[in-house]
Amino acid sequence: MTSTDTAEFRSDLRAWLDDNDLTPPPDSHSLEGHIRQFARVQRALYDAGWNRYGWPEHAGGLGGPAILRAVVGEEVVGRRLAEPGPYSMLEVLTPTMIDYAPAGLAAEMVPKLLSGEELWCQGFSEPGSGSDLASLTTRATLDTDSGGQRYVINGQKVWTSFAQFSQRCILLTRTGDAETPNHQAITAFFIDLDTPGITVRPLRTMHGVDEFCEVYFDDVVVDADRMLGKPGDGWQLAMDLLPYERSSCFWQRIAYLYSRFDELISIVKGLGTASDSDLGEVYLALHTLRCRSRATQHRLADGHRLGPDTSIDKVLLANAEQQFYDTVRDLLPSVIELEDSDWRTEYLYSRAATIYGGTAEVQRNIIARRLLDLGKE
Ligand SMILES: Cc1cc2nc3c(=O)[nH]c(=O)nc-3n(C[C@H](O)[C@H](O)[C@H](O)COP(=O)(O)OP(=O)(O)OC[C@H]3O[C@@H](n4cnc5c(N)ncnc54)[C@H](O)[C@@H]3O)c2cc1C
Known part of the structure; x- marks a missing residue:
């Protein structure tokens, strides 16, 4: 797509936004209101096709260069139709999820995210592992009785933004043993947050918008086909995702x-x-x-x-x-x-x-x- 096409895309989008009033209603001032409004805006953009551009067709997008996503984000957030926080999660999580997820999973899940039906969160940080992410201790153990079909997860994440509103989480876990070098011992999963054994507790923040949570995992069973990449790919996934963040x-x-x-x-x-x-x-x-x-x-x-x-x-x-x-x-x-x-x-x-x-x-x-x-x- 040339810069002229991008300019045309922007001007068509502007005209559409002028004709389709997505101004936040007066009751959208709380965090819950921001999330509701974000879902409303996503739904409208999705139905009209705008926020499907710049995402690959095999993941439910309409194709075209990634720059189109930036144009949509700039117009929507610049007009104050959606808050930048929830909006940014799309750009932080989705490109890497698409790169690592089994094709069927990305095709099933990405449209739910783009259409505002779902929100996803990022389960990386732990109480003892922030900057030193490779030291994380949330463990995923292969359930040998399942014939290699399932893992069981135990541990805790913290500062997980929007977990209380999210349906899924991109979760980093440790799968290697004590001998495995840290960077080959980490494996990522795409987790349903309503799985039994998961507890989400919002944390109070000093600015009054309680955006992040502690998330506990107690014997949480996840299917092996929810792995993002292969066992041990989690560190590379994190290195690929963080530049987007x-x-x-x-x-x-x-x-x-x-x-x-x-x-x-x-x-x-x-x-x-x-x-x-x-x-x-x-x-x-x-x-x-x-x-x-x-x-x-x-x-x-x-x-x-x-x-x-x-x-x-x-x-x-x-x-x-x-x-x-x-x-x-x-x-x-x-x-x-x-x-x-x-x-x-x-x-x-x-x-x-x-x-x-x-x-x-x-x-x-x-x-x-x-x-x-x-x-x-
Ligand atoms: C608003 C907000 C939203 C967040 N959302 C998420 C989320 O959705 N998901 C998620 O997984 N995490 C999230 N986080 C967590 C965030 O990624 C971590 O806070 C961050 O990585 C720092 O880790 P830490 O808090 O453990 O601090 P620490 O790593 O303990 O750092 C403490 C201090 O030590 C310094 N320090 C540490 N290591 C070094 C070093 N090697 N050299 C020099 N200085 C060093 C740091 O700069 C810092 O000043 C969020 C955080 C905030 C504030």
Whole structure:
């Protein structure tokens, strides 16, 4: 597809969004409301075909380059029809699920996700394993009585975003024994969250949007055909998935930040507290991030494999987001500190930008070692 076709796609989508009012209803302000609204938007986009472009036909998509997904995300989230958090899960989880799942499983499940019928979550982190993901201890044991047909899973995940609303989970488990090197001992499964033995407990967050959960697995039986890849492929799956979490899913988040930046400008103009230099610096940070992210979207669309270079996108996103909300705090006196507003919620959530998807320190280590070849410290 040429850039003209992409521009035509965007203009047709804009016309469709103008004609089909998907504005969130007034009662969609809670997390439950965000999830309901996201499902509503997905359903409408799916029925009209828009969000099936950029996904392969063998997984229920309508084909075309991945850049079309970015266009849909930008238009939908930039117009504030869906929140960037739930929306980003599509881009984080689905490409890798499609690459590793048995063909029939992807063909069955991806349409459920795209059409808003389901939500999926990512079960990677554990209480003792975040940055050091390879140390995870949730264990999947082959049930020898099943003739190799089933595994039994025991362990705990944490910080699992949207698990309380999800039907499925991409789960990393340990399958190797003590002798197996860590990176060959991890196996991924696609789990139904209503399987007996799974307990999901939402966690309170400081910003009041209780998005993530603890998830417990007690003798959870899963069929071997729910494995993503082969035994021991889980580490490679994680290495393939994390670049999406560190880059392509940011495109619509950036559109959201731009829309909030426009709002800030109009508020501070009214207050007469505008400081050109503060706003200029935020604009520079957002624009740098958007330029980088645009290049990443195009590399992905051109068929390049995303890798450690996406740590640059992650560092730029975290910096821009935190700088923006720090500026909000400085320019809107007492709004963050004293008012129960969206600005306050978003300011608090922006603190997590240097943690989720891999911490800022770990991203800088990756940049130093793997991109700049600086060796260990
Ligand atoms: C909003 C949010 C949503 C999340 N959603 C999910 C989700 O859906 N699914 C999921 O699986 N996980 C999720 N996470 C978890 C996230 O991936 C982890 O928090 C992250 O990987 C860091 O792990 P940790 O919290 O265990 O911190 P730790 O790894 O314990 O790190 C603690 C501190 O030590 C530093 N540190 C650790 N190792 C090194 C090192 N080698 N060099 C230098 N510094 C180091 C870190 O930078 C950090 O400052 C989410 C987190 C947040 C905040």
